[in-house]
Amino acid sequence: MLLASDLISTPAFVYIEKIIQKKLHNIRKIQDCNILYPLKTCALADVLRLMAPLNNGFSVSSLFEAMLAKDIAKKNNVIHITTPGLRPDEIENISELCDYISFNSISQWKLYHSKLKSEIKQGLRINPQLSFVKDDRYNPCRKQSKLGIPLTELLHELNDISSIKNISGFLFHTNCESTDFNDLLETVKHIEAYLPSALKKISWINLGGGYLFDESENAEVLTETISLLKSRYELDIFIEPGNGTIRDAGYIVSSVIDLFKSDNRVIAVLDTTVNHMPEVFMYQYKPDIVGESCNGKYKYILAGASCLAGDIFGEYKFNQPLKIGNRIIFKSMGAYTLVKANMFNGINLPSIYAYTLERELVLKRRFTYDDFISRCVVKKNVVKRKKVCNSCS
Ligand SMILES: Cc1ncc(COP(=O)(O)O)c(C=O)c1O
Known part of the structure; x- marks a missing residue:
């Protein structure tokens, strides 16, 4: 198998271009909808270059991301x-680089709306206050959320959207790895019930990300939601699927570097760590790996190489005993992995x-000392060193 290839020196992040292309082709089949790719998910420049001609642009969360998106964007891509x-x-530079801005609060709009170039389209991020995500750490609609203007507050601020100058759109993003587009339809209907006249006055809406398009069983509900907003x-209409575009295209490939017993369990230490995939630790989930077998005879605790006691991926079973040097390949690692790795x-x-x-x-990058x-914060020339390994440059 390709990922077990000796050509890969571990630990490695491997992404498969064909999978990204296929996902984007599938997402593009959605009618009447502009597709943006959010850089926060995986910001590798070559990945962005592959995507630029296949989508309508990028969505960004900071000045640095905006600079990168602008460097890579094609003529018709919007940011x-x-x-x-x-x-x-940073506001002046952001205004130069971006085509659309959705203010996260009314206060933010008051501070900055007059400092933007005239061509930028200004919108508001709404918090629809309708939760679908159980874990509050992922839930943009949690109580006292910092993400977007709560609908109830927005209503309070304005009965008429025209009282907020230059607002031409709304953005909301409320879900995470959902496969059920009924959540989206329900959210749109909920916003409609609160702000019917405002929706008539704007010209664009960004529905955010949070959905796994390929795994969805009711893609027709997405079409229904879009045609409701259109008609x-x-x-x-814009959507910005991150996980839905790249999650399944990325793998972390690692090697077993030690095996030993501890309290009747065999620990297999890998040359990777949860710090290469921080969401595994943050959200305490057990990642899927290639070749695990729920009926396997050989059981191991797969552990990371750091000193953190909880740097553990979980207990896994295999049909064959593990040996030092064996490859362990983590699946679905394309999203929120490298961008958070440390x-x-x-x-x-x-x-x-x-x-x-x-x-x-193709080896794109090997990191070094x-x-x-x-x-x-060490001046390079202060540290005198000899070349001792491949990781030294
Ligand atoms: C505003 C916004 N859009 C899009 C996304 C991408 O979400 P996902 O990767 O779940 O599709 C996020 C993720 O946090 C987001 O905050």
């Missing part, structure tokens, strides 16, 4: 931004490989 973190020293309000303990980041459309395995010290 949307929404963030609770707008800053006075009643003639809105330009070098805790000085453990190097995974090397980045692409399996290209031409079926070639220089990448480590560049964030340790």
Whole structure:
């Protein structure tokens, strides 16, 4: 199998271009809808370059993401931004780089709306106050949420959207890895019930991300939601699927570097760590791996290489005993992995490989000691060193 190939030096992040392309082709089949890719999910420049011609643009959450998106955007791509973190020293540059901005609060709009270039389309991020996500850490509609203007507050502020100058659109993002588009339809109907006249006055709406398109059993409900918004309000519609585009295209490939017994269990230490996939630790979920077998005879606790006691992926069963050097391949790691990965303990980041459309395995980046010290506020020339391994540059 390709991912077990000796050509890959571990730990590695491998993404498969064909999968990204296929996902985007499927998403593009949705009629009357503009597709944006959110950089927060995986911001590798070559991944963005692959996507640029296949979608309508990018969505970003910061100045740096906006700069990267602008560098890569094709002529017809648009750039949307929404963030609770707008800053006075960045607003001018953000305004230059972006085509759409959705203010996260009325206060933010008051601070910045007059500082933007005239061509930028201004909108508001709404919090529909309708929760679908059980874990509050993922739930933008949680109580006292910092994400968007609660509908009840917005109603209080304005009975008429025209009292807020230059607002031409709304954005909401309320779900996470959902496969049920009824959540989206319900949200749109809920907003409609609160703000019927406002919807008539705007010209665009961004429905955010949060849905796994391929796994959905009711894609027709998405079509129904879009045609409702089109037929009643003639809105330009945007969606920004992150997980839905890239999650299944990425793998973390690691190797077993030690095996030993601890309290009647065998621990298999890997050359990766939860710090390469921080959501595994943050949300305490057990990632899927290639080749695990629920009836397997050989049971191991797969553990990361850091000093953190809880740097553990979980207990897994296999049909064959593990040996030092065996590959362990984590599935569905394309989203929110590299963008959150860190070098805790000085453990190097995974090397980045692409399996290209031409079926070639291409090493895109191998991180080195220089990448480590560049964030340790150490002047490079102060540290004299000899080349001792491949990770040294
Ligand atoms: C505003 C916004 N849009 C899109 C996304 C992408 O969501 P997902 O990766 O779940 O599709 C997020 C994720 O946090 C978001 O905050």
